Amino acid sequence: MLSTSLPKHCQTPCRSPSRSALIGNAICNIYKTLGYTCVGINHLGDWGTQFGQLIVAYKKWGSENAHKSYTVTDLNNLYVRFHQEAEKNSGLEDEARAWFKKLESGDTEAKELWQHFKEISLKEFQKIYDMLEIHFDAFVGESFYNTMVEDTITRIKEKGLAKVSEQALIVDLEPYHMPPCLLRKKDDSTLYATRDIAAAEYRKKTYDFDKMIYVVGSEQKLHFNQFFKVLELIGYDWANRCVHVDFGLMKFKDGKMSTRKGKVVLLEDLLIEAVERIRKIIEGKNPSLENKETVARDIGIGAIIFADLCTKRSKDVIFDWDEVLNFEGETGPYIQYTHARLCSILRKFGRSVTADIQFELLKEDETIILIKNLGQFPSVIMKAAEFYEPSLICNYLIDVCGSLNSFYNAHRVLSDNEELTKARIFLVDATRQVIKNGLNILGMHAPEQM
Template sequence: MTMPAATLLKQAAAALLAPLTGVGEAELAARLECPPDETLGDLSLPCFALAKTLRRAPAAIASELAAQVNGQEEAPAAEAAGGEADPAPPIRWRAEAAGGFLNLRAAGRGWIEALLRQAESPALGRLEDGAGKRVVIDYSSPNIAKPMSVGHLRSTVIGRALANLHRTAGWDVQTVNHLGDWGTQFGKLIAATKRWGSREAIEADPIGESLRLYVRFHEEAERDPALVDEGRAWFLRLEQGDAEARELWAFFIRESLKEFQRIYGRLGVEFDHLLGESFYNDKMEAAAQRLREAGLLEESDGALVVRLDEQGMPPCLVFKSDGSTIYGTRDLATALYRREAMGGDKLLYVVGAEQTLHFRQVFAVLEKLDPTWEQVEKVHVPFGLMRMEGRKMSTRRGKVVFLDEVLDEAVRRALAVIEAKTPDLPDKEAVAEAVGIGAIVFGDLRSRRMLEIDFSLEEMVSLDGETGPYVQYTYARACSLLRRAAEAGAGAVPAGADGVPAGADGVPAGADGVPAGADAAAAGSGAGTAAPGAEAGAGTGSGAEPGDASGLEALGSPAARACLLKLDAYGEAIRGALREHEPSVLARYLLELAKAFNRFYNSGRILGADGGGETAAKLRLTAACAAVLSHGLGLLGLSAPSRI
């Protein structure tokens, strides 16, 4: 089973309204909206589009539908994800007309049970949108022999999040790191190494020494332009297979990969394929020959191009006037390989916005070469630059901020917070690594990707406000509550929440103003019943098995209701992030869920709230929120420590 195509409540409301309106359920689910004010209801149906077919004014239609809904018995809920064992509980509705809008509010206990089951299901976050299809995602792509700067972060974390989102949507995902391991820069680096480098210095610090030599080459070339020709000559020797040039080139690649893998390991990033630009050296001529045979190559000032006048674009350069290839040639060969050899139904390129025209040209040439390329989804996922003091970072001038140093600083600050608040926390260094790096990753993903970022170390490593650590701390708070519930009574704790001691769940002040250490009031002092597990139908030890309505009325409070409605929107958040190729949609959702849970947490006693039923229901909601927070953080590439 998988999560429904729309929210569970939208599906249920659509099933109720379909026979009353004559409109299909899928279309109705798409028309249903969330009212701008929660006091108006949970869902709202604009009736204006119905006026033509029903031949009545929208306000009259809304009034008639409200009367019909309020006069009906409980309507069956849409099938809950993973709910094969038991039928989905019925959902009752209350309706009210407001002008041309029909406002609906879920009533009774059935909707609460249905939403809790959905969050407790093993199918949480699992979609079928990409079933039977393969996507090849190109991201990160640092240049060999250059350090990974904070500027490389954007493609890396956006691409990794999109890969995770496609996986949970059922796609067969193949990730590719298209390493920058070829080009004239290697001729420059070899020339600099021969002039000013030493084998010992390079072996001691391959990346740092390579950067020093590369920067010096460009500084010296400004005074002695002949150096540029020397660099070109070395690159030509590299292309021709010169043993010395090849040996140095292979050494730079080998040592760079060691450093890259170390940083990728800290970020939790892995790739299915490391295929650098050089991998396509023997494939470009075949791609060019296909263009020749199709009659697409034309001469222009000595160069060979594919004209794109009909597409309103300048020509795509394939061969320069000296006969050498260029990025367009390589990317055409790359795309052909990813479709034909790797079997990609969808090709994703997570590359900076400055390459937008380039990819438009490449995609247009592919479609001119073979019309079946129109059936392949080809997507350039652009993102704004990360600047330093308002300027683009430049490796040539050494104007970069090393990513490793930023990660170290964020982890150092996270550890300082942990030392101050929970000095006895086990594995605190590992937790600080997860929280500090979480701050960096989430800080990039929470904003729309096309926004440019002016690098600020203070902002990037911040642990307060709308940050990854705020969401992580919220998850840890929920785990701590569930752990205390199990210790106070008997029963299971959701996976990952074990080992959390009482009092280790202070949440830093977030956007909702929840103070750290504000847990005692919500936890109470009574002996609560056990926390339910996170598995499907997990009410273990709580006295509230699926279908048992005991205490569910307690979740009708405004704070609990807001949590439930936000849980129901998880599938839509995943689909929205996929549809827009925009991880920030999911990041913003997780912030909203964390705020909603913290408000619920502080709205009243949870442990010892009553003799059992109310506490058990509140613990089920706590476990459901924890499950979604953990799953969503994982999709974005963040760890979810159960203790902070």
């Protein structure tokens, strides 16, 4: 089992690519919970014409700054400027393609610049992954497969699938009502489809996966359909075990986000803002709390993660600061708060929880609803796995917390009635466990106090 996400390189980490990592991470955890071995691969977009574009931009407008001090923002600006200028001057695109061709054929200058740009953005990505605490088992970029592309193309040719059309090397997919899959441009350099095919072959050999899951935006649907079809045509019996788990776009009210146009929300800014607001709320509600810093981080970042995962992934998401930074109602903090309350009761109870209780004491409406809810946890996880849908876990946790809070409000857990207390504390502990496990699957912490 293997899950991949695909952050485009040479760009500032913004909201949109983070969805891929967050969804991929959650799906990975869901399958692990069910007992599968899951390898999370970060498929870095570190190759391709975009680097040609960056090199052109750098040489034209970037060289006045010593490139040692370049930041991702600088790279981003160059990238944006390239696309602005390219609209007026189409010759720039040709220059970029030429530079990528040089890069692919091993040109020293191109390679040095590429290496440098790559390091800058990789560092930036790592910073975000550290904040989100997303772990990948491997960081393997497209460039890694560059050496294998030749063999892959040879294999495809041997199968008689490749042909030349308009000077490019393609696999004709006309019979399947799809545009052709491009393997080589007319200047002989490769495209991402070529590298994806090579990568798939490599992964099959290396991991022998049961299933390969690509967590990538829905705008690439056609690409995956094409490339999976090519795998099938080559004759790989595992072609139908590759799935594209797509998700909707991240947009602003007035249009889509675009790295090329510089219209993005920086994830780092958002995370910092969320943590800052939580810190203030803690100061107001629970100033004597220990580990304030850690808790603020767990909740602030958790709020962003939850907000990203809680709607069905196929929907486009309209980004709205006020909405993401609202911490009441159906939000991450609400779940974590519920969890903290339960921990608080258990602390106050002070003894170990035992299962030798009188179950017939758990009989009020609110109690029964909660118990029934808890019982659904395993089937919810299975359904989430079946549909590659972390939002099911989010909705479920909202449900459980709603039931718990109604129960909490209507019935006192700790009382003089020893047997009733034991029974209810057992239920409290079970609920606590379900919430904690659920949050962990989503990639969130469950602080015991907040």
